[in-house]
Each structure stands twice: as structure tokens, then as C-alpha cells.
Amino acid sequence: xxxxxxxxxxxxxxxxxxSEDVDIIREREYPLxxxxxxxxxAGTTLYAKSLIDSxxxxxxxxxxxxxxxxxxxxxxxxQRIDDxxxxxxxxxxxxxxxxxxxxxxxxxxxxxLVADAFRDSTPHGFxxxxxxxxxxxxxxxxxxxGKGSRCFMADEEVETWISESGSEEGESTRLFxxxxxxxxxxxxxxxxxCEQIRSRHGDMxxxxxxxxxxxxxxSTSPLDxxxxxxxxDFTVLSFYKIxxxxxxxxxxxxxxxxxxFESRKFFGGGTVDMVLTDGNPWHAxxxxxxxxxxxxxxxxxHNIIALDSAFETHRCLYGTMDNVASHTRFLAKQLHERMxxxxxxxxxxxxxLYVSPTSDYGDPSTQGPILAFNLRNxxxxxIGKSEVERLASVKNIQIRSGTLCNPGGTAMSLEWTGADxxxxxxxxMRCGDDHDIMDERPTGxxxxxxxxxxxxxxxxxxxxxxxxxxxxxxxxxxxxxxxxSVPLLQPSFYVESLSVYPxxxxxxxxxxxxxRWEVRREGLAWDREWCLVHQGTGVxxxxxxxxxxxxxxxILDLPHGIxxxxxxxxxxxxxxPLEISLRxxxxxxxxxxxxxxxxxxSTVCGDRVVLEAYTSPAVSNFFTTFLGVPCTLAxxxxxxxxxxxTRLKPSTQRDYPIQKPSMPGAFPQGTPKTSSPTPPSRxxxxxNPILLSNESPLLLISRSSVNxxxxxxxxxxxxxxxxxxxxxxxxxxxxxxxxVVAETLPTAERPYAEDTWQALNIGPQRLRFxxxxxxxxxQMVCVDQYTGQRGDEPYATLAKTRKVDRKIxxxxxxxxxxxxxxxxxxxxxxxxGDVVMPSDGS
Numbered sequence: 034x035x036x037x038x039x040x041x042x043x044x045x046x047x048x049x050x051x052s053e054d055v056d057i058i059r060e061r062e063y064p065l066x067x068x069x070x071x072x073x074x075a076g077t078t079l080y081a082k083s084l085i086d087s088x089x090x091x092x093x094x095x096x097x098x099x100x101x102x103x104x105x106x107x108x109x110x111x112q113r114i115d116d117x118x119x120x121x122x123x124x125x126x127x128x129x130x131x132x133x134x135x136x137x138x139x140x141x142x143x144x145x146l147v148a149d150a151f152r153d154s155t156p157h158g159f160x161x162x163x164x165x166x167x168x169x170x171x172x173x174x175x176x177x178x179g180k181g182s183r184c185f186m187a188d189e190e191v192e193t194w195i196s197e198s199g200s201e202e203g204e205s206t207r208l209f210x211x212x213x214x215x216x217x218x219x220x221x222x223x224x225x226x227c228e229q230i231r232s233r234h235g236d237m238x239x240x241x242x243x244x245x246x247x248x249x250x251x252s253t254s255p256l257d258x259x260x261x262x263x264x265x266d267f268t269v270l271s272f273y274k275i276x277x278x279x280x281x282x283x284x285x286x287x288x289x290x291x292x293x294f295e296s297r298k299f300f301g302g303g304t305v306d307m308v309l310t311d312g313n314p315w316h317a318x319x320x321x322x323x324x325x326x327x328x329x330x331x332x333x334x335h336n337i338i339a340l341d342s343a344f345e346t347h348r349c350l351y352g353t354m355d356n357v358a359s360h361t362r363f364l365a366k367q368l369h370e371r372m373x374x375x376x377x378x379x380x381x382x383x384x385x386l387y388v389s390p391t392s393d394y395g396d397p398s399t400q401g402p403i404l405a406f407n408l409r410n411x412x413x414x415x416i417g418k419s420e421v422e423r424l425a426s427v428k429n430i431q432i433r434s435g436t437l438c439n440p441g442g443t444a445m446s447l448e449w450t451g452a453d454x455x456x457x458x459x460x461x462m463r464c465g466d467d468h469d470i471m472d473e474r475p476t477g478x479x480x481x482x483x484x485x486x487x488x489x490x491x492x493x494x495x496x497x498x499x500x501x502x503x504x505x506x507x508x509x510x511x512x513x514x515x516x517x518s519v520p521l522l523q524p525s526f527y528v529e530s531l532s533v534y535p536x537x538x539x540x541x542x543x544x545x546x547x548x549r550w551e552v553r554r555e556g557l558a559w560d561r562e563w564c565l566v567h568q569g570t571g572v573x574x575x576x577x578x579x580x581x582x583x584x585x586x587x588i589l590d591l592p593h594g595i596x597x598x599x600x601x602x603x604x605x606x607x608x609x610p611l612e613i614s615l616r617x618x619x620x621x622x623x624x625x626x627x628x629x630x631x632x633x634x635s636t637v638c639g640d641r642v643v644l645e646a647y648t649s650p651a652v653s654n655f656f657t658t659f660l661g662v663p664c665t666l667a668x669x670x671x672x673x674x675x676x677x678x679t680r681l682k683p684s685t686q687r688d689y690p691i692q693k694p695s696m697p698g699a700f701p702q703g704t705p706k707t708s709s710p711t712p713p714s715r716x717x718x719x720x721n722p723i724l725l726s727n728e729s730p731l732l733l734i735s736r737s738s739v740n741x742x743x744x745x746x747x748x749x750x751x752x753x754x755x756x757x758x759x760x761x762x763x764x765x766x767x768x769x770x771x772x773v774v775a776e777t778l779p780t781a782e783r784p785y786a787e788d789t790w791q792a793l794n795i796g797p798q799r800l801r802f803x804x805x806x807x808x809x810x811x812q813m814v815c816v817d818q819y820t821g822q823r824g825d826e827p828y829a830t831l832a833k834t835r836k837v838d839r840k841i842x843x844x845x846x847x848x849x850x851x852x853x854x855x856x857x858x859x860x861x862x863x864x865x866g867d868v869v870m871p872s873d874g875s
Contacts, residue, residue, distance in 0.1 A: 047363050047489070050356030055488050058350055063486055070430040070494045074484030075216055075403055078252055080277030080343075081350060087342040088278075092335070100334055101303050110334045117341045118324070124344060125251075125268075127285060131261040133323040135284040136332055140248040141170040143269035143284035144210075146327060147244055148174040150294045151208055164191065164211035164222065165441035171210050171246055172441065180205045184441065188223070188391075195229050198241060206293075210244035213256070217439035217478065218446070219365075219403025220389045221250070228263035242266045242290055248282075251275055253361045253402055253484060255354035258285065266290035275354075276343035279336035284327070291323045301329025350485075357485040358397055364483050365402035366394040368492050372404065375496075377411035377505040384499070385409060387446040387478060402483035405437075405446065407475050411505035417469030417839050418477045421503070424832050427812045427825045428498055435465060435477040443478055470839065502832050526869035528795065529736055529775040530765075533557050533589065535596055536666070537564040538575040540586035540818065541766065549862035552800060552849050556730035557771055558859075559589055559615075561669075563596070565656055566646060568663040577813045579660055581821040589615075600659040602820060611655045613647075613666070644669050729805050729846035732768075733787065736775035738843070739765045741784035746830045763827045766818040768808075768844055774869050787845050789873045796867035800860060801850040807842040810835075814843075 048055040059066055062081040071079060098106030100114060114136075122134050137143045151159040158179015163171050165186045175182035185191045191211070198207075209230060214221045227243040234240035245265035247256050252274040258264045268285040286294075300308075300316060304326050308316040319325040351357050375383040385407045392400040408416040418434040425432050436443040444454060457476060462468040468476055481495065531544035542559075544550050551558040565574040565582070576582050588597040596613040644667035647653070653665035743762035765773055772795075776782055790804050815828050831841050851860040 046359045048356075048360050050352040051360070052350050052352070055360070055486060056490070059486055059488060062350065066486070068429055070428075070491050072481040072483070072487075072491060072495060073431050073433050074252060074487065075219075075249060075274075075480065075482035076433055077273050078275065078277045078484040079486060081346050083349075084276065084278060084339075084342050084346040087346060088339045091338060091342060097334060097338060099331055101331060110338070113341065114332065114334060114337050117337055117344075120341065120344055121283060122285070125256045125258050125285065127258040127264075128261060131288055132258060132264075133286050133288060133291065135286060135324045135327045136337055137282045137284055138333075139273075139280070139282035140168075140246065140269040140271045141282075143267075143282055144170050144174060144244070144246070146284055147208075147267050147269075147293075148177050149299070150297045151206065151242075152177045152179070153298045154293055154296045155206055157205060159206040159208055162194070162207070162209045165445060166215045166217065166220070166222075166439065167210065167212055167441060168216055168246055168248070169438045169440060171212070171244075174208070174210065178208075180207075186445070191226060195226065195233070198230070198233065207241040208244060209241055210246065212246040213250035214247075214254070214401045215403075215439065215442055216249040217403075217437045217442040217480065218387050218389065218392075218405040219249075219401035219482070220392050221397075221399055221401055224263070227265045231262065242293065244269070248274055249403075250401065251354075252482075253354075254358045254397065261287060261289075266293075272340060272343065276340075276347055278343060279333075279339040281333060281336045281340060286323050288323070294323060294326060297326070299329070303331065304329055347485075360485065361402035361483045361487060362395065362397060364487055364489070364492055365400075365404065368481070368483075368495070369394045369404060371492070371496050372406065372499070375499060375504060378507045379411050379505075381409065381411050381413060383408060383504055402487075404481050405478050406481075407479060408499075408503050410503075414839070415470055415473070415475045416503065417467070418475060418479050419467045419469050420832075420839065420841065421479055423812045424502060424828065425498060427815055427823075427828045429825075430495060430498055433480045433482075437478060437480055446478065447475060449474075449476075502829075525777055525781070526774045526871060527777055528772060528863060528865050528867045528869060530773045531557070531863065531865055532766075532769075532771055532773075533560045534769065534771075535559050535561070535563055535587040535589060536585065536598070537561045537573060538579075538582050539565070540583055541769070542587055542589050544865065546865045549864045551859045552861050552863055553859055554730070554849060556849075557863075559596075560731075560771065563587075563613075563666055563668050564644070565660075565664045566644065566667045568653065568665055573667075574660075574662065574664055575813070576816045577811065579662060580816040580823055581660055583816055583818045584821045585656070585659065591615075598655070600655075608655075608658075611652065613652075617668075729848055731771045731802070731847045731849070732808055732844055733772045733774060733802075733847050734765060734768050734770040734844040735784065735787045736765065736773055737782035737784045738787065739763075739768070740782065742827055742830060742834070742843070745834050746826050749830055749833060760826070763814075764818065767814045767816065767827065769813075769818075770844055772847075772863075787871070788842075790845065790871045792850075792872045793847070794870040794872075795863050796861070798861045799870070800863060802847040803850050805846040805848055807837075807840075808844040808846055809840045810843050811841075 051058065062083060063079055064082065066079070095109060096106045097110045097113070098104055100107055100110040102108075118134050118136070119129060122129050122132060127134070135143070135146070137146060151161075160180040161175050161178035161182040163175065163182070163184060165184050172184075175184075185194065209226075211222055211226065213224070227245065230241050230243055243265045244267045247268050247270045250256060251270050256268070256270070258268070264287055266287045267290065269282065270285075271282045273280050300318060304319055306317045306319055369386070369388075372384040372386060373382075377383060387405040387407075389399075394400050407418065408421060410416060422432060422434040444450075449457075453472070457468065457471050460468075460471070462471065462476060470476065483491075531550055532541040533544060533550075534541055544557075565585075566572070567574060574582060584601055586599050588599070590597050594615045596615055598611045598613065600608065646667040647665055653663075656662075656664050656666060746762065747760060774787070788807065792801065792803050794801050810828065810831055812828050814831070815823050815825060817824065827843075828841070831843055835842050849860050
């Protein structure tokens with residue numbers, strides 16, 4: 034392998050010491066990376082194909098039994114566990130005479146094991162100190178610290194505390210914890226702290242113990258515990274961070290600190306020599322080793338056996354962890370330099386990187402291969418983290434965003450105070466949501482992290498992605514105006530198509546030509562009245578996660594009062610259709626055997642609603658079989674709706690009650706159906722109820738805007754020159770609009786004219802609709818509604834041409850306006866071909 038000189042000492046290298054060039058390794062060992070750029074190795078690295086093959090051969094070639102037995106199969110398991118435990122200690126240069134390794138589920142489980150032991154070690158409790166840049170799991174230990182806790186906000190505070198520690202916390206047992214490497218920024222912390230603390234306090238039973246979170250560090254760097262005097266008392270890590278598989282963690286205990294577990298109260302199977310269960314409760318713990326006292330119950334022995342294959346495969350591919358460290362350091366340094374140099378046309382920086390002043394991407398003692406950052410546009414405005422992560426995902430680039438399970442480090446980097454964060458929480462912000470910008474500052478951070486199999490191509494692809502979507506070009510280079518103001522020549526538009534989506538996130542029912550369709554205050558009749566609900570979580574399913582939902586096609590058979598549902602692509606039907614009665618609350622429907630209803634709470638677009646779930650196995654099996662997801666159908670009829678949308682000028686009045694609806698029928702042209710209940714108060718009509726739609730009763734798009742977008746898709750260059758398959762035109766169906774409008778004269782198209790509309794009248798009744806706002810788009814528009822396959826368009830092009838104030842916009846949310854007629858909540862009807870009369874409010 035060639036040595037590539039850098040500006041650091043010693044020289045950096047690219048895959049030096051690897052068995053082969055990293056691109057060859059990737060092609061053979063990581064086939065799932067063929068069209069994916071994976072940059073989330075700090076979350077987990079990837080497992081090699083040969084690791085899984087080796088483990089499979091091991092399992093099929095040997096009989097492994099529960100190790101808590103004397104049978105031959107059990108003894109074989111015990112033997113392998115002992116050997117692998119020793120191999121794991123040697124992997125970290127830990128002398129088995131000085132250290133013991135305890136197998137746990139993950140690093141968090143190891144932290145909790147230590148915390149529980151300290152809680153039980155003294156009736157007076159323990160004192161706990163931790164660094165602000167700690168993982169959430171380290172912070173959680175403070176809740177068990179009976180003698181209080183302290184968060185050290187800077188390294189200098191730690192240094193001062195170590196030099197002055199001795200009497201300020203009294204004689205209580207103390208525990209100090211910190212990360213070897215920040216999982217947020219990759220900054221590496223001084224290893225000398227453990228040695229300094231021990232040199233002042235020795236191995237006193239009432240002293241200060243050290244806990245090192247090495248989970249982030251060991252993914253790309255060697256952990257050397259050869260000097261027991263300088264090593265942490267407790268080291269926690271996760272093996273999947275290093276090898277990708279198995280899902281297993283470890284607690285490495287320095288034997289000199291092992292007495293802290295002597296007072297641990299809980300015991301499980303396999304950790305005791307005898308237990309009395311009569312009136313004199315007593316038990317005798319195993320004393321032969323620390324791990325025998327701590328590994329409660331049956332070990333995950335198959336995972337431990339897999340660890341042997343992981344060690345061997347990693348050695349064969351990459352040699353040593355030093356080789357991995359050198360390889361990832363070279364790539365991280367290059368990526369940091371390129372991101373730092375990235376600028377907009379006006380010279381403003383694109384990337385705001387969160388790097389400690391003490392960090393150097395060429396110095397392994399100060400920095401690991403992680404880059405934490407946010408993006409700004411050419412005007413200095415922050416770009417939302419969720420948008421970047423979504424767009425990266427559309428382009429098959431896997432990154433991470435949020436607080437990254439590092440609340441202290443993130444808050445410090447973003448300069449948020451505790452009071453700020455409490456205010457954000459009160460305003461509705463939650464971990465993992467889309468509240469990206471608050472008080473004109475980002476609420477989270479973007480992170481890319483490298484691993485053993487990262488390549489130069491990954492770096493190039495990611496930088497091309499940033500350049501394509503987030504480097505602002507000179508204004509004259511914009512292809513499409515964001516909002517185009519045009520004079521309205523009326524009448525000039527008509528309804529090209531009408532679509533109803535009876536089941537949320539499933540296929541459309543296209544209203545037949547010549548059939549008038551009821552418009553109600555909650556939208557088109559029967560629109561999004563049903564949904565699919567996960568049987569385990571109660572959350573409604575959507576195409577973002579399950580794109581095959583697009584192939585579930587409902588048909589509204591109004592003459593027979595049936596919702597008929599088929600599954601499959603446009604050329605075939607998979608199995609018999611399912612028929613559901615349209616009648617609400619009726620036990621005498623055509624499909625009574627399939628319609629056993631039960632109330633079920635669910636989450637829809639962040640709202641909690643009560644749905645009527647179909648509990649019949651025939652219903653759940655129909656959808657579960659097709660999607661491969663345990664789910665069932667549920668209904669949210671209009672009379673149960675407590676959800677509403679707000680117009681441009683919202684009213685402070687409460688929603689009016691919804692009257693029980695009648696079934697809409699098919700109406701001949703010009704003969705709208707009417708009937709008559711009690712009309713609501715006019716003052717409450719500034720809010721319309723919605724069923725299971727995301728934001729509004731109706732969504733409108735323009736045919737000419739779709740045409741202009743497709744022109745842009747074909748003209749813009751892709752990030753990856755090989756991805757020409759994604760550059761075909763998209764159908765209007767991907768936007769899942771209820772109403773598609775088109776110009777009466779195809780030669781007089783006015784794309785994006787709808788951006789200026791504030792209201793419109795449709796049809797001979799001049800049924801009025803108010804425009805609420807533009808529709809903010811997500812990656813769901815990339816699902817082909819005819820094949821259920823994901824691509825990168827049109828979201829990729831929308832992100833370049835239709836971004837306004839951090840939002841990617843296409844289409845308009847509209848809401849019907851009017852009073853109840855004599856027929857209830859029916860406000861009127863619309864039909865394909867109806868004239869559309871827009872108004873821009875002027």
C-alpha cells in the first residue's frame with residue numbers, strides 16, 4: 034500500500050497494513066455498500082460477510098449448549114467462552130492477572146452494573162462526578178448518587194478538582210466518569226486523569242474510582258490497558274462498535290477495584306453457590322472470579338462465540354487497530370480540510386464545524402475520525418438538520434443528526450443554557466423531532482463518522498453532495514424562481530383530476546370523470562378516513578418507512594357501500610380483495626365477519642387519536658401478509674375528529690361539533706346532493722376539522738408546475754454520474770394531491786402560479802376554498818406510486834429549486850369555506866373538468 038504524506042507527524046497513511054486495497058475489501062465483504070455511502074460508524078460499524086459466514090460455519094459445525102451444565106455441549110460452550118474472554122482481554126493489552134472482563138449487553142448495561150454496585154456499596158451512598166461531554170448513559174448514573182453529583186463543564190475544572198481532591202466530599206466513596214472520546218465531536222480526552230487520581234488516592238476502599246467510557250474510542254482506535262497502574266478502574270465498551278457484530282458489550286474491571294462489587298445486592302442464576310428460600314433467606318456468592326459474580330443468568334453464549342469470528346475476521350482484513358486508526362485519521366483530516374474550505378459564491382463558509390481548540394485531526398491523542406457540524410446558506414441562515422439528513426438519505430448517504438446522545442456536549446457547542454432547553458421542551462421539542470431551528474439557532478448537530486472500511490470514494494461523494502445541494506451559486510444561476518407573480522387571466526384553469534386516499538399513506542382512488550364528489554369541511558368525502566396501525570406500537574404506518582403501502586389500492590364502490598382493497602402493482606393482483614363496509618357503526622354490513630371494531634389509541638402525525646380498529650384476523654392478516662409488518666386496519670370517522678387545521682387568519686374560537694354524516698353517493702353532473710342539520714356558528718368557521726391527513730383538508734398541485742419540475746430534473750446533474758436511472762420524469766401522483774389543476778390552454782402554462790393564490794372557486798357552484806399555506810415536502814415524494822420503489826427524485830431537485838426559508842415547498846394546502854347546507858356537512862361538490870377561478874388577494 035502506498036504511504037500518503039500529510040502535514041502531521043508521523044505521516045498519515047491510507048489502508049496501510051490492510052490485507053488488500055479497501056475498495057477491494059468493500060466489494061467482497063460489504064456488498065450492501067455498493068450504492069450506499071455509510072458515514073455513521075460512531076453509531077455502529079458494519080459487519081463483514083466473511084464474519085457472518087465464519088460464524089454460520091461454527092454454529093452448524095458444533096453443538097453448543099447452555100453453559101450452566103456438565104453436558105458435553107455445555108462444557109464446549111464454557112470452554113469457548115473462557116478462551117474468547119482471554120482473547121478479548123489480550124485485544125486490549127489487558128493482563129488477565131490484573132483485569133477481568135465481564136460480558137454484558139452493551140456499554141450502557143456495563144455502566145449500570147457499575148452504578149448499581151456503587152449504590153449498594155455503602156448505606157450512605159456515593160458521590161459522582163462526570164464530564165459535560167459524556168454520553169447520556171454516563172449522565173444517568175447521577176440519579177443513583179446518594180451523596181450528590183457534579184458535572185465538570187471543562188477540562189480545567191477536572192484538573193483543578195483532581196489536584197484539590199481529598200476532603201471536599203468527605204470520606205464517602207466517589208466515582209469519576211468521562212469518555213475516552215466524545216461520541217458527538219470525536220474529541221479525545223486525557224487518559225492521564227485515571228493515573229493522576231490513583232496516584233493521589235491509591236487503592237483505598239474509600240477513595241475515588243474511575244470509569245472510562247471507551248465505546249466511541251474503540252471503534253477506530255486501539256485501547257491499551259497494558260499499564261494497570263494508569264488504567265481506569267472500570268472500562269466499558271460495545272463490540273459492535275468495532276466489528277459490527279455481535280451485539281455484545283464488555284465491562285473490564287481492574288482487579289484492585291473489584292471489591293466494590295462485594296456489596297452488590299442483586300444476584301441471578303449462575304452467580305451463587307447456594308441459595309436458601311425458607312424463613313432464613315441466605316445465599317453464598319461465587320468468589321472464584323469477578324465475572325462469575327456479575328454475569329447474571331445465562332450468558333448470550335452464541336453472541337460470545339460469534340465474537341471469536343469477529344476478532345479473526347477483523348485481523349485478517351485490517352491487521353491491527355493501529356492500521357484502522359491510521360486509515361481513518363487520514364480520511365478524517367482530509368474531510369475536515371475540505372469542509373473547512375467549502376464556501377458559497379459570496380465567500381461565506383458553508384460548514385460550521387464544532388471542533389475543540391485542542392483538537393488536531395492529525396493527532397490521535399486529541400481527535401478521532403468524527404466531524405460534528407451544521408450548515409449555513411450564503412445569507413448566514415442555519416439550515417435545518419432534519420432537511421440535511423433526509424436529503425442525504427434520499428441520495429443513499431447515511432449520516433446522523435440531533436443531540437447524538439450527548440446532551441451536555443451538544444448544548445455547550447450550540448450555546449444553549451438549561452433554561453433555553455426547558456423552554457424548547459415546553460414549546461414541544463422532543464428528542465428526534467423536526468424542531469431544527471428555535472430562536473434562530475440550531476437545536477441539534479449533524480455528524481459524520483468514519484470506520485475501518487471507509488474509503489476515499491465516501492469522502493468524495495459526501496463533498497459532492499454538500500456542493501450540489503448546499504453551496505449557493507450566483508443568483509443568476511437559479512433555474513426556477515421560488516415564487517412567481519403572474520397576472521390571473523380568468524377563467525384559465527380547470528380540475529384535471531380528483532383523488533381520494535381512503536387509507537392514509539396507501540394508494541389513491543381516482544374519482545371517475547363525470548362523477549360529482551362531495552366536499553365536506555374535513556375534505557373530500559372518504560379521504561383518509563382509514564389507516565394502518567402497527568399492532569405492537571399503535572403508531573400509524575406511512576410510506577416513508579413502508580413504501581409498499583403505495584401498492585395497497587382502495588376502491589370506493591359507493592353503489593354497494595363497500596371499500597374494496599387490492600394489493601400489488603398495476604399489472605397484477607396478489608390474492609383476493611378485501612371488502613370493508615362503508616357504513617359507520619353498523620354490525621349488519623356486507624362484511625360483518627371482518628368488521629369487529631375496538632377502540633385503539635394511536636399516534637397520527639404526532640397527535641394522539643382514538644381509532645376504531647378492526648380486530649378480525651382476516652383483516653390484519655390481509656395487510657400483514659402483504660407488507661410483512663404486523664398491522665391492522667383502523668378507522669377515524671368524521672364524528673370522532675378532534676384534529677383541525679388553521680387558516681391564514683386563525684380564529685381563537687374552538688372547533689364546532691361535527692354532525693354524524695350520511696354516505697355520499699354518485700351524483701350526475703349538475704345535481705349536487707343536499708340535506709339539512711343544524712348549521713354551526715359562523716364565528717367558528719376559521720378552523721376546519723381534518724381526519725388523518727397531515728396538515729389540511731385538501732392538497733392542490735398544478736400540472737404545469739409538475740412539468741416545469743420535470744424539466745429541471747432532466748437538466749440538473751446528479752451527484753453520482755452513474756445514477757442516471759433516477760433522472761427520469763416523475764408522475765404527478767408522487768405528490769399525492771387531492772386536486773390537480775391545469776391550464777385550459779396547454780400552450781399558456783404558468784408554472785408555480787399557485788404560489789401566489791390566496792383563494793379559489795371551483796365549479797358551477799363556485800365552491801370556495803381558502804389557501805392555507807404551501808406544502809412542505811419530505812422524502813416520501815420519492816416513492817413511485819406504481820411500483821413502491823424509492824428513488825432520489827423529485828426530492829433532490831426540489832431541494833435545489835424550491836427551498837424557501839429552510840422549507841422545501843411544492844403544492845398548496847387548501848380548505849373549503851362555507852356554511853352547512855340542508856344536507857349536513859356537505860358544502861358542495863366538485864368534478865373533473867370543473868373551472869377553477871383563483872384569486873391572489875389583490
